[in-house]
Amino acid sequence: MADIVFQHVRKCYGDHEAIRDLSLEIRDREFFVILGESGAGKTTTLKMIAGVESVTSGTILLNGRPIENLTPEERDCAMVFETYALYPHMSVYENIAFPLRAPGRRIPENQVEQAVLRVARILGIDPFLDRRPAALSGGQRQRVALGRALVRRPAVLLMDEPLSHLDARLRNEMRTEIKAMRESFGTTIVYVTHDYSEALALGDRIAILHQGSIEQVGTPSQVFRRPVNRLVAESLGDPPMNFLAGTIALDQNRAVFATGDMRIPLPDGPRLRRCVGKEVYLGLRPQHIRLERHRPDTLFSLPSKLFVQELLGDHTVASVSVKDRLFTVLGKTDQAYSIDEHLYVTWAPEHMYLFLENTGETLLAEGD
Amino acid sequence: MRTSHLFIRVLKILGLGAYFTFALGPIIWIAMMSLKNSNDVIASPPKFVFTPTLENYKAITVGQHAQHVETLRPDYPKYFLNTLIIASATVVVSLLLGTFAAYSLARFSFRFKEDIAFTFLSFRFAPELMVILPLYIVFQKTGLNDSYSGLTAAYQLVTLPFLIWVLRGFFEDIPREIEQAARVDGYTWWGVFRKISLPLVKPGVAAVVILSFIFAWNNFIFSMILGGERTQTITLGILGFIGYERVLWGQMAAATMICVIPELILAFFVQNYIVRGLTFGAVKG
């Protein structure tokens, strides 16, 4: 029903440029996730779509029609705010019915009631319809906010970190619910989060936003497996990717990653050869690294020393110092090491990432 | 630990007791004065024990026919009504004008915003005496003197800047996202203002209504100079108990006690809003 196109959109607050030259295409009925750390401009982007923040320059097209000069009520958007922004002086019922009673909609009161009750039933908040938001728990408030957004089948549903204030269990639960619901509602959804797992789990496509600029747009597997730069790679995955500084050198006419006196061979290719002598980072995801007591029989390993190890049920998280850096390693529970034990980290060659030090550009990604 | 807790409790009660003795002592004394006859009221040293009489109240409301006629026809009810009309009209007009201005100053960004806000405040700077004589001439030329509308207009100087500044604070306190949510839900700024912002600042409105009403009710110089025989207010009415050859302290005290009643009633009704509304913080965010 609705696609959204950003064309060179800028947003400034005084001297501060919150969004710089944003161009983006969100397809009809897509679950589009915007991922970024706080302050990246995610909420601003959403609010510009909703029309509660103005656009400094550039154009936003909704179904091909520029909307940046329309008032919020003229755009058919609904939004779930991070703070929920429930109306404290209204009951849950009134909160959910509020958008339907907007002067432009003129929906008869009996239909309003039907719609509210239907949504409430789906979200499981029908027992609280008479309460005020203050008397609800966080999860219930979140569902009211969701209900208020969904009750009128908007063309675009905007969700701003709707799960961030919930505890872990509820968060997972709601994530599943949202995922299930999106199928039945069938609107374009723009979902903002700082949680990569939420992004990967929910999004059809993900945009990684950093300091007001888009770093990469792609499907979850694209952005996860083939990040365009170090920033994207770093922001997806928990614990985040490990990095080791070094240079690309030529060793026996092959490109190698050189750090100290260690040499790690790299897959050959013209691209890497062109970068010989450049400062780079080697990137390894924690779940791709294994620890060995003895020097493994592979070139893809580095000596290290165990710093700390936490046992977390089915797996362990270990911190080991590799050269002067700490690496995080996810491993199995059956492996227990002692502090300061000398270990080797090792990995499969196809799991190596390589990023340029100065621009962060990806030289090597999974599968290359 | 426990004893220090108890100690603090006792200290708190003592503090409150001291303040309320200070605040209510004179009120009680005025109430006692209002119940004394003309002899007891000027007794020296002052009397704490006396035979209470309602003659003062009777004298100022319906008049009295004692052998020594002290009041003519009591004008006090008229003053009371005048003040009620003027103070209510003042508050209503202030609310109508001030709420929008306060909202605008709290919510929108526009050129000269802070200057406009300060200008509003600055209307309160001018000492009454500085403007009263020229103002009187203006009023006289426009026929506004000795009229309810004229006094209502003049009282805006007292109430409006105050109302705007306080309400502005309350509006600023509404989380902006609540209003944005309402915009997204399909309401114009006016709809948001009416359905969301205004109901949410009810406690603020309640607080400024009572305070503005009090300011208007108590005004002295404006009502003295700009008022007249038709619009004489309660403040002058009470001062009128200072006669040429005697001061009717008892009647003055009775008039003072009656004068407080409308404000107390208003405060009582409005207090629900103030106290409830002020728990607003719990709902935020």
Next chain:
Amino acid sequence: MDTNSWTKKGPNRAGKGKHMANLKYRISSRLVAAILCAFCVLLFCQCSKNNPKSAEIHLLLNRHPFTESILRFIPEYERKTGVKVSTLLLSEEEYFEKLITELSSRSSYYDLFMLGFPHLWQYAKAGWLEPLDQYIENPNLTPANWDPNDFFPELIACSRWNLKQGAGMGEGQLWALPVNEEAYVIFYRKDLFERFHIKPPATYEEVYKAAKALTRNVDGQQIYGFGHRGVRSWSTIHPGYLTAFATWRARDFDDSMHCVINSPQAIEITDLFIRTLKEGGPPGWPSYTWYEGKEAFLSGRFAMWFDANHQAAAFENPTKSQVAGKVGYLLPPAGPDGEIRSSTWVWSLAMNAASKNKDAAWRFLAWATSKEMLQRTVPYENINPTRRSVWEDPKTVEATNWAQGEYRRTAQLLLSKYARIRWTPSTYVTQAGDRWAAALQEIYEGTRTTEQALKSAAADIDQMVGK
């Protein structure tokens, strides 16, 4: 309607239809109602105003036995003449502030108002008062039995001035008609004087000694010997102090309008007077207004009280006074030359020169100052009438026959012999008096010596006068 429904956590009222009753229209409808109410009220006020009547006069009056009693007869006047009379009655302080605003803006709204001689001089000089002689002489406006010669000649003289600063009282136009007069006596407690064997004082020295002697604890109650007004106002100067001051042959201004309140005689008597207050008076004298002093005397706290003689009406009223029957009336003491010189005060009614209804105003003025009306105000404590016939009327005699006729004797003596306006005619009386009173407070508080305080006051007053 339930006005605070949103704060109310009602029982769980889940159910159909109930939610429909929302507060959607409540606020707006109330707002509209409020707007309508406000505008209706304002509109109504505007319309009800400015409704010109053929004959209507407006009076601006201060609270005074005369005005309060004349108000009773206004309905009668309206019935008789068909003229509508509307009045604004204010307490003295507020009254003069309102009056100066009205007059200085040349408002024609109020036709008649009350004033004392200092204001008479000020307003007459400013051209705000209508001269009255022409009306008195006009037989069409003044009834034949309205006898101008019945007024005490001294009081009529007080109301004439030729507008020359520093002189000319009793000359020139008649600017107002006197309705009440007061002169100053020392009220004293006969019982206390007898009990402590003190002779009623005949000189200011004796006043001082008596005051000191009587400032004592009597039957467990602290008594103060001597009381006088003390607030920072020219009205503090006017009664006892100016009487004493004049008795020392000291003057406020010399013939060339230089302020001479720091002359040697002035310093001498001021010194004595303030010393009397300080050593024989109540603490906190600078906060005493006439009514606080009067109430102190009424409740028996002062042995002497130097103020307007008509206060006797209250002192002799047993329902109001704890000293009824114990009060003596003492003529002001004589000075070094053996002469008594009392100050005096006259309340008068005057006409606004800007009035648009002068004839109607004069008719009312003539009615209000007629023998009949002045006589009718006496029972309402308008003591010290300004017409001889009223003063001598048996009814008045009966009403004022306090202390076995002592009151009437002193009043008569004062009026005929001793009481005169002791201020030099000029427009500066209130200004000079205010400043002068501040100087007395300085002396009392000891912040300045008598000489310094009066000298600096005189310099300031000279500056006010423009010398």
Next chain:
Amino acid sequence: MTGYALRTQSPNPPHRSLPYLLTLPALLALIGILYPFVLGVYYTFTNYILTEPGNIRFVGLTNYIEIFKTLDFWKAFSLTFVFAGSVVIIELALGLGVALLLKDAFPGVRILRSLLIIPMMIPPIVSALMWKVILLPTDQGVLNHILSFVRFPPIAWLGDSATALLSLIIIDVWIYSPFAILIFLAGLQSLPKEPYEAAKVDGASGWFMFRKLTLPLLTPCIVLVTLFRLIDSLKVFDIIYATTKGGPAGATVTLHIQSYFEAIRWFRMGRGMVYLFVLWFLCFIFSKALSRLWTKVLMR
């Protein structure tokens, strides 16, 4: 008014002119004062005597120079400051203290809160008159009478230059501290609970929480109370007019009272207006400073 709400940039209004349209009616309602004000300022440069309205001459800065040369002016100037400073500080402290005590619910608190505002409901000029009766110098006054029960010698209060200003401060505090209490109560009631719970968990003392949490969160309230109480107490008139009229011996002559004497009682409008203009200017300076603070607080 607690200032902890998320404060982002104000949004642009829906129409560029809307904010002006919304503020305009209120401005227009007040703008009528401008003409009298300008006229008042003009009078400061003239020799206008109230009783000589036909004889207004422009005299330049003469009035200012004459007045600034007198000691009386500077005395009134400093007295005004002492009075305003003391009442604002006392009312802030008392207001905050009592508001803190009344913040928590306990039986009867609602009645106390209602009773609290009564002093403010009486016209100040009447309150002052009543206080004058209470503070009468000898044991004629009820306060001295009560003090005499504990063998305290009578105090002349308003009648003594040593205690007159103090008495006026007491009266002013009595009338207006309910204003401060009311505003602080409003502020305290809307404080967020979370930071306090966090601080309690951290074992912070009550004093610490007050200093580090309550005071900063209440800053807008404090600014508001200071602003309005400062303006009004610099302009104090009613209560002095009703009690001492500047006496005894000039112990309570403030700028406003002196201007009342000059302009209304002595008819010297030109000089009186100078006092008032100085007063206006003081209000202006202080308010400017305070409103800067207000904006800063809101922007933090």
